[in-house]
Amino acid sequence: MRRLREVVEKFRLYSSVSEMGEIGRRYFVINAFDGAMVILGVVLGAFVAGARDPSMIVSAGLGGMLAMGISGFAGVYISERAERIKRLKDLEKAMLADLGNSVIGDATRFAPVALAVIDGIAPAIPAFVAILPFILCLRGAMLIEQAYALSILLTLVLLFLLGALLGRLSGENVFIYGFVTTFVGLATAALILGLGGN
Amino acid sequence: MGDSGSPILTKVVLDVLKPHKPSILELGEVLGSVDGVKTVNIVIREVDVETETIKVVLEGSGFKYKEIRDVMEKFGAKIHSVDEVVVEKR
Incomplete structure (x- = not known):
């Protein structure tokens, strides 16, 4: 328990020093x-193409989710590391001192990894939620039409929630932000539906 | 026999250069947890673009200067000078 508290304290210090909040x-x-x-694009694209096989959408969704996760992780790690090393050198x-062994040096190494993990995991959440109805469809729990409808609805709800989160952070109207993202x-x-129709 | 005990450090005043982060609150908390330190008093004397100069007053009984220096180093702070020292016999 004490060990855990020490780790939490250390993370808090690194987060404060590297201003990564x-x-x-x-x-x-x-x-x-x-x-x-x-994922909304993938689902609607499949719908427009008339895909009725849920396993196709699940595979495409999981593939996209993985690619977005890796892209997010790698991109943020490389760019954050470069920026933070430059700041440490300045x-x-x-x-007029070497700070490599100080908490500032530790935070410089910690922040890019932590931010990369956040950035890698973030797209997986909405992607997974949107794929879930198709997984249920694969298991015979719902029809493909229901899976499409539920997936799109869940994605729109998530978009609203993301907007609402921004609204809350900025201290402004939660609903306006939510409606904008929706x-x-x-x-x-x-x-997509319009282009697909033609 | 009162003055035959070993000398112990009870107060030091330091002039320190440090980056803005970690803050003096974070530095103060860690200095306060050093063995023998009872009170920590930190005052910002000068603020620069990347750094700040602070005056650190530590009081207590029998704390080790080396430990203080190690904490400062770990926090990326540099002791520029030791401006006052009080040693007592216990």
Whole structure:
């Protein structure tokens, strides 16, 4: 128990030193939004193409989820590491000291990994939620039409929740933010259905 | 026999250069947990773009200067000078 508290304290210190709270939140929302939109595109694209085999959508969704996760992890790790090493070097120049063994050096190594994990996991959440109805369909729990409807509905709800989260963070109207993100999803859906119709 | 005990450190005043982060709150908490330290007093004296100069006053009984220096180093802070020392015999 004491060991756990020490680890939590250490994480808190690294997070404070590297100021990763705000940027982590931003990464999470951006990439979760990305994940929701991509999976909405996959599901609607399959619908327009008339796909009736849930295993196809599950495979495409899981593949996309994995690719987004790896892309998010790798992209954030590489860019955050470069930025933070540059900042550490600037600080070392100002301090005329080597900070590699200090908590600042530790935080510089910790933050890119933590942020990369956040960014890698964020798109998986909406992607998994959207695929879930098709997994249930595969198991015979619902019809493919119901799976499509439920998947799209769940994705729109998630988009609303992401918007609401931003609204809460900024201290502004939760519903307005929620409706804006839902509207983006609906507009994308209309565009895909419109293009697919032609 | 009162003055035949071993000398112990009861107060030091340090002039320290540190980055803005970790904050003086975080530094103060860790300094306060060093064995023998009873009170920690930190005052910011100068703020620069990347760094700040602080005055650290530590009081207690029998704390080790080396431990203080190690904590400072771990927090990326550099002791520029030791401005005051109080040693008592116990």
